[in-house]
Amino acid sequence: MNEKKFISLIEAHKSLIFKICNSYCSSNNRKDLEQEILIQIWNSYDRYDGRVKISTWIYKIALNTAISYHRKRLVEKKQSAIIQESVFSFSDYDYELDEQIKLLYKSIEKLNYIEKAIILLYLDDYSYKEIAEIIGLSKTNISTKINRIKAKLKKDFTQKK
């Protein structure tokens, strides 16, 4: 893939990558995960054949990288981040100051790796059928899981109030 195409692809999907990094990692390690996702997209792009939506394909790469990174970190108990600076920055918005979204991310942080993937896809308006196809579970199971995740989030919000 040429560099220009890659940059415009990341530009078009920056918020997706940002949200996944934010949900799977604490601020310390977010930049490392971001780097791994970007490298994985760069290395895999040549095999993208257009059969699925590009955003779905990026979602799959980013979620898989995030799950693997999350597991690796749990096993190796790595704490320190190698990458110092993110390729993303905010011009005029600090989501950390947005209390509601901060609360939501904190609750998502407590979910397990599959639940995180499901809720992210759900919040980004993917249908149950699409979520089932991406994750690899049945539609019924996805619906049950979403209800269970909602219950968990509700409990978490109530406790925080």
Add this chain to the structure above:
Amino acid sequence: MELDNLKTVWQESNLQIESNLVLDSQKLKERTVNKSRSEMGKPLIHEILNIIVISITVIATCIGSIIYSNEPKFSVPGFIAVIIGCLYIYLTIKKAKSLSNIDYINLTIIEIQKEISNFSILILKFRKLELIMFPFFIISILPITFITIQNRDLYHDLSFFLFEIIFIVGLGFLGIFWVNKNLYDKKIKRVQRFLQELTEEKDISISRSV
């Protein structure tokens, strides 16, 4: 926050992120494109070097064994070393086929994670096998190497040969046992547990849909 508002809050934040998140394309280029090229090259170069070194050793041992084919005490261990060396090459080539071949289009996230886990288990088992093979490789390669390079018959210098064997087999196997038990076996168990978790997710899903 009410749960009904969940999506609304998320989508509002999405809009903010979309319009305010700035991508530093120069940093992205330096960090990803350039780094990826050099980082990807390192393991590949390492594996290629491995294959070259082992291949040269195998070819040299094979030639030596053919030259001494009328003396089985040199040629038989020599050919055993060639077989072990070929196994090493096979394992190295298998490893060199990296995870970059993952099919992100047709496979689901659970399937990809299963594939990654199975690949990790395979690599760890290969490493265990390589470790186990190492002392056998060294022992079988010694007589033919010494006779070819130094014209020294190790069977006539039995104390030296026995010392080598005891040293390599004794220390080597102790080390291998320790590394396998404390490193690779633990890692394999961890990956297998994760694999089990994934299978359970899938099984629950199937039983529910039935």
